[in-house]
Amino acid sequence: MASQPPPIGARQSPLYRAFGDRIFLAALLLFGLIVIGIVILMGWQLAAGGSQAFAQFGLLGFLGGVTWDPVADIYGAWPFIIGTLITSLAAIVLAFFPAIAVAIYAVEYAPRWLGSILQYALELLAALPSVIYGLWGLLVLAPILRSQQQSIVTWALENQQDWLLAILGPPIGFGMTTAVIVLAVMVIPYAASLAKDSIALVPGAQREAAYALGATKWEVIKNAVLPYAKGGILAGIILGFTRALGETMAVVMVIGNNNNLPFTLFGSATTIPASIINEFGEAMDLKLSALLALGFVLFIMSGLMNLLAAWIVKRMSVEGRL
Amino acid sequence: MNEQKPYSVSLPTGQSETKLTLAEGLRPRMETRGLSVYYGKKMGVRNVSMPIYANTVTALIGPSGCGKTTFLRALNRMHDLTPIARIEGEALLDGQNIYAPGVDAVEIRRKIGMVFQKPNPFPTLTIYDNVAAGLKLMGVRRRDVLDEAVERSLTQAVLWDEVKDRLRAPGMSLSGGQQQRLCIARALTVQPEVLLMDEPTSALDPISTQSIEDLLTELKKHVTIAIVTHNMQQAGRVSDFTGYFLLGDLIEFGPTNQLFTNPKDAHTEAYITGRFG
Numbered sequence: 028m029a030s031q032p033p034p035i036g037a038r039q040s041p042l043y044r045a046f047g048d049r050i051f052l053a054a055l056l057l058f059g060l061i062v063i064g065i066v067i068l069m070g071w072q073l074a075a076g077g078s079q080a081f082a083q084f085g086l087l088g089f090l091g092g093v094t095w096d097p098v099a100d101i102y103g104a105w106p107f108i109i110g111t112l113i114t115s116l117a118a119i120v121l122a123f124f125p126a127i128a129v130a131i132y133a134v135e136y137a138p139r140w141l142g143s144i145l146q147y148a149l150e151l152l153a154a155l156p157s158v159i160y161g162l163w164g165l166l167v168l169a170p171i172l173r174s175q176q177q178s179i180v181t182w183a184l185e186n187q188q189d190w191l192l193a194i195l196g197p198p199i200g201f202g203m204t205t206a207v208i209v210l211a212v213m214v215i216p217y218a219a220s221l222a223k224d225s226i227a228l229v230p231g232a233q234r235e236a237a238y239a240l241g242a243t244k245w246e247v248i249k250n251a252v253l254p255y256a257k258g259g260i261l262a263g264i265i266l267g268f269t270r271a272l273g274e275t276m277a278v279v280m281v282i283g284n285n286n287n288l289p290f291t292l293f294g295s296a297t298t299i300p301a302s303i304i305n306e307f308g309e310a311m312d313l314k315l316s317a318l319l320a321l322g323f324v325l326f327i328m329s330g331l332m333n334l335l336a337a338w339i340v341k342r343m344s345v346e347g348r349l
Numbered sequence: 350m351n352e353q354k355p356y357s358v359s360l361p362t363g364q365s366e367t368k369l370t371l372a373e374g375l376r377p378r379m380e381t382r383g384l385s386v387y388y389g390k391k392m393g394v395r396n397v398s399m400p401i402y403a404n405t406v407t408a409l410i411g412p413s414g415c416g417k418t419t420f421l422r423a424l425n426r427m428h429d430l431t432p433i434a435r436i437e438g439e440a441l442l443d444g445q446n447i448y449a450p451g452v453d454a455v456e457i458r459r460k461i462g463m464v465f466q467k468p469n470p471f472p473t474l475t476i477y478d479n480v481a482a483g484l485k486l487m488g489v490r491r492r493d494v495l496d497e498a499v500e501r502s503l504t505q506a507v508l509w510d511e512v513k514d515r516l517r518a519p520g521m522s523l524s525g526g527q528q529q530r531l532c533i534a535r536a537l538t539v540q541p542e543v544l545l546m547d548e549p550t551s552a553l554d555p556i557s558t559q560s561i562e563d564l565l566t567e568l569k570k571h572v573t574i575a576i577v578t579h580n581m582q583q584a585g586r587v588s589d590f591t592g593y594f595l596l597g598d599l600i601e602f603g604p605t606n607q608l609f610t611n612p613k614d615a616h617t618e619a620y621i622t623g624r625f626g
Contacts, residue, residue, distance in 0.1 A: 232469040236532070238430060240483040240539060241459030250482065254473040 070326055077320025079313060089320060095286045097306075102317035104299075104324060106286040111298040111325070113290065114203060114278065115271035118210035119218075119264060126215045126267070127260060130222035135248055149223070152216035161280030164209040165201075169281055172208070173200025176293045196291020201283040203296045209281055210271045218267035225259025226252060258343035265336040269329050275300035299325045378403035378573040379424060379461075379543055383438035386419050386428060393419035396438065397599040399592050401543065406565055406574045408588035408605065410581060412620065415594040417577045421545050424575065425461035426454040442542070459487070461543040462536035462572075467552045468528035470520035470535070477516040479531055483539035498538050505571065506534035507564050526557020533564065537572070544568070546576040550583065562587050581621055585609050593617045 080102055081089055092103015133145040176198030183191045196202065229252045237251035253260070283295020284305055290296040297305075299321050310318050377400035386393040394416040401407045401424075409417040419428075426447060428434035439446045447457045470479045478485075480499045489495060499516070503509040508530040512523070520531055529549055536544055550558040565574060565587045578584050584591050585605060592602040593614070601608060601617045612618040 230469070232465055232467060233471065235427065235430070235463070235465060236469045236471065236535075237482075237486075238427065239425065239458055239463035239465075239536065240486055241455050242486050243455050246486055250486070251471060254471070257473070 070323070070330075073319055073323035073326055077316055077323045079316035080320040083313060083316075089317070090324070093288050095302075095317075097314050100313055102314065102320075104317075104321055106288050106290075107297055107299045107302050107321055108324060109288075110203075110282075110286075110290060110296045111272055111300075111328070114206050114210060114282070114296070114298055115268055117203075117207040118214055118271045119268045121207065121211035122214040122218055122267060123264060125211075126218035126264070127222055129215070129219040130226055130260070131248060133219075133223050134226045135244070135252070146223070149216040149220050152213075153220060157213065157274060157277040158280075160209055160213050161277035164205055164277060164281040168208060169200040169205050172205050172293075173198060176200065176204070180293070194292055196294030198293050199283065199295065200293075201281055202292075202294045203282065203290055204293055206278050206282040206296070206298075209277050210274060213274060213277060214267040214271050217270055218263045221263025221266065222256070222260040225256040225263070228259070229255045258340050261343060262336040262340045265332055265339065269332040269336070272329055272332065273300055273325065275304050279304050375402045375405070377401060377441075378443065379575075380441045381420075381424075381438065382441070384420070384423060384440055385437040386416075386423050387435045387437075388431070389433045392597050393434075394423065394594075395597045399599055399602045401573060401575050402590060403573050404569050405589040406569050406576060406587050407590045407592065408584035409575065409577045409592050409594060410579070410584050410620070411594035411600075413579070414596075416597040417592075417594045418547055419597075420594065420599075421547055421575060421577050422463075424543070424545055425458050425463055427458075427463065429454050459483075459539055460541055461545060462539065462541035464529070464532050464536055464544065464546045464549045466548045468525060468532050470523075470528050470531050472519070472521050474520055475517050476512050476520050476523070476531060479520040480534045480538055482535060487539065499534075502534040502537040503531075505537050505568060506530045507560065507567070508534055524557070526553050526560060529553060529557065529561060530564065533561075533568075537568075541572060543573045543575065546574065548577050548579060551579065558583075581609075593620060595620070 083089075084092055084102065089102065090104050090108065092101070093105045094101050094103050095106060096102075129145065129149070133142050133149075137145060176195070180192065180195055180198045183195060233251045233255055234247050237247040242250060278298055279301040282297060282301055284297050284301055285295035286297045286302065303318050303321060306314070307318055379401040380399070382398050384397045385395050397420055409421060411417050422428055423436060424440055424447075428436060436448055438448075440448060442457070442460065446452070447454075447461075471482060474482065477499055480502050481495045484495060484498055489498075500509060500513075503512065508527060511527060512518075512531075515522075520528065523531060529552075533544075533549070550561050553561065562583065565576070568574060569589075576584075576588065588605045590603065591605045591608045593600045593608065593612075593616070595616055601612060601614045603613075608617065609621055612621060
């Protein structure tokens with residue numbers, strides 16, 4: 028009888044076996060943990076830094092306070108929160124259809140060469156530093172909008188539409204409208220790129236199924252492609268919204284930076300990131316704490332939006348459902 | 350309309366009675382004349398002329414890459430969706446060339462339905478809406494019409510009894526074989542004249558395959574069927590006529606029992622006896 032052959036690789040000690048694999052895995056784990064650690068640490072430090080302001084005004088008092096007066100040392104976050112939400116929401120509403128239209132055109136209709144050009148253009152626009160958008164808004168868009176706004180306000184004045192004047196606000200060219208348009212232009216490439224990717228991922232079999240039923244091209248897109256890609260498209264829109272929430276430079280350059288409510292359509296306004304960049308330079312003590320608290324609020328808002336996007340992808344995407 | 354000169358089938362002696370019963374009353378629902386398909390410069394199918402007789406099942410067999418699927422997809426202008434594909438020759442539906450200028454491919458696909466290799470129900474739709482999708486595309490909105498058509502199609506696809514209590518469940522909740530029958534029902538709802546099936550059972554288990562095969566015999570009462578299959582036993586079981594493809598050529602076409610028992614071409618014989626392919 029031949030003796031049992033030794034197990035494969037038995038010459039190596041268990042510790043030595045696949046030693047490289049273990050080191051590699053340990054390194055990956057380390058970096059993974061670092062990322063999670065940074066998120067937790069950052070949230071905790073923002074909250075800790077803002078705790079003085081939260082303690083002074085109370086959580087709801089700080090969030091709902093409408094006065095931000097450094098001279099009187101009174102800090103309320105409401106104008107910044109509402110300014111951030113309004114500008115971002117309006118921007119995403121403006122960007123929604125153009126983004127989806129660009130995505131559909133690029134995937135379904137554009138000839139290959141034009142599709143590639145579109146792809147590069149979207150990537151370039153997405154990668155463009157936001158200060159350039161700000162500069163464009165400041166030097167090109169704001170003057171154009173100002174003259175338009177002036178003619179609208181003049182018309183309202185002549186017709187004595189006082190209610191309209193109250194909504195429109197002063198036609199200075201720097202304000203809510205300008206910021207919303209700049210943000211929309213910035214968000215379109217993000218939302219369009221993600222929508223494009225999800226549309227391109229729709230299996231050919233789905234399109235063919237609709238074509239074989241006698242669907243026209245548009246019917247195929249409407250009935251087979253868009254329902255399938257819906258989750259990814261919506262997630263892209265929400266990530267675009269998150270980007271608008273946090274956009275700082277371009278907004279601060281065109282929004283006029285005014286935290287006195289009520290905000291008007293044309294008049295100046297502010298957002299959380301815009302106020303932080305404007306005020307952190309000379310901030311001390313309670314004001315510094317209030318700014319950190321604002322940062323914490325933005326941190327939470329962005330985090331919630333990302334969670335929502337992830338949930339939508341999981342819930343609405345076809346793969347997630349299977 | 351009924352001239353079938355180029356395809357007159359000579360059956361081996363002793364089967365002439367079969368020939369008569371088969372040939373009588375047969376008229377081609379579809380017919381190709383010198384049909385070729387090219388992908389760029391690559392040839393997919395070359396100069397194929399064959400009939401697809403009304404209310405029969407025609408099987409297209411041959412080794413992988415022989416062009417049988419390419420040929421099938423040419424029959425309802427699916428190649429229109431591939432920019433580099435080019436068609437030469439004619440494909441007639443009831444005597445009318447579907448590639449003639451001015452013919453609407455959308456209209457053609459409504460008359461010539463298709464079932465694909467892998468079941469592809471619309472994943473966001475319910476069973477009911479999957480089946481009703483074709484009619485809704487045609488603008489049918491009336492509830493009673495849709496209800497009736499859905500029941501009829503699901504019954505024809507032998508799925509009705511299994512799903513009638515859960516028509517509102519997602520189409521994807523069905524098993525693979527049920528999904529394929531759902532796709533068949535979906536194709537039937539618009540009452541096509543021809544149903545093209547591209548290896549409809551290749552992704553299914555034997556029991557589901559059996560149920561689809563049984564279904565074909567029933568279905569051909571309503572619709573003319575052309576089926577691509579890599580499974581010769583399947584071709585033998587379900588089809589009335591068989592075309593054997595090799596390297597883009599139609600090598601032989603004839604009644605299935607003749608082609609399988611007494612092939613005229615040595616290539617065909619080699620393939621069906623399993624010496625090749």
